[in-house]
Amino acid sequence: MRRRNVNILLTGTASDSHTWNLVCLQLFLEELGYPVRNLGPCVTDELLTAACAADRPDLVVVSSVNGHGYRDGLGAVRALRGAGLRTPVVVGGKLSTAGRPDPVQRGRLLDAGCAAVFDDGDTGALRAWLDTAFGRRAVA
Numbered sequence: 001m002r003r004r005n006v007n008i009l010l011t012g013t014a015s016d017s018h019t020w021n022l023v024c025l026q027l028f029l030e031e032l033g034y035p036v037r038n039l040g041p042c043v044t045d046e047l048l049t050a051a052c053a054a055d056r057p058d059l060v061v062v063s064s065v066n067g068h069g070y071r072d073g074l075g076a077v078r079a080l081r082g083a084g085l086r087t088p089v090v091v092g093g094k095l096s097t098a099g100r101p102d103p104v105q106r107g108r109l110l111d112a113g114c115a116a117v118f119d120d121g122d123t124g125a126l127r128a129w130l131d132t133a134f135g136r137r138a139v140a
């Protein structure tokens, strides 16, 4: 696999202690050729903001499966934007406990500055989004 010149910062959310979602997403993204730094679970907004400011990644991927993804994702993207960081952010996983995507909450995330919301854990859709967003970027 050729290594892409697009660095991804992968993170769990502040309240979410699940880890295998992050492990699998890291492997998935790395197999697509994207270098990944995985911050792990229970990442506070402050920690995410500091890591993003230090690393200057090309994309932040926020993963949440504990049912609080809309609230935590909103906090994360607002913290990044509040710190003046314009890095594209996508959020996905099992974002609510309703078992189906919530269009109102999804709209709030997009309004707050998310580039995409994947509320069905759809890695195929993420792959298609990455192809559109970064497909033309040169491989290193």
Ligand code: B12
Binding pocket: 015, 016, 017, 018, 019, 020, 021, 022, 024, 025, 061, 062, 063, 064, 065, 066, 067, 068, 090, 091, 092, 093, 094, 095, 096, 097, 098, 099, 118, 120, 121, 122, 123, 125, 126
């Ligand atoms: C293992 C597990 C736990 C373990 C976690 C251990 C660990 N270290 O990770 C423990 C026991 C600690 C746990 C705790 C809890 N859990 Co739990 N847990 C699970 C379980 C059984 C499996 C999760 C897992 O590892 N899956 C394997 C990974 C690889 O798959 P995944 O998580 O689905 O992630 C994939 C996709 O979602 C997707 N995806 C994820 N993020 C993103 C992001 C993007 C951008 C994209 C595109 C895709 C994507 O890609 C991932 C990789 O393929 C699920 C039920 C289930 N069968 O899914 C419940 C589940 C996630 N847990 C749940 C809950 C409610 C909890 C607790 C709140 C329970 C409680 N009352 O204490 C706590 C949460 C504590 C917290 N602070 O977060 C609920 C969440 C409800 C919801 N979202 O609607 C679930 C769905 C169970 C259920 N059916 O109710 N849990």
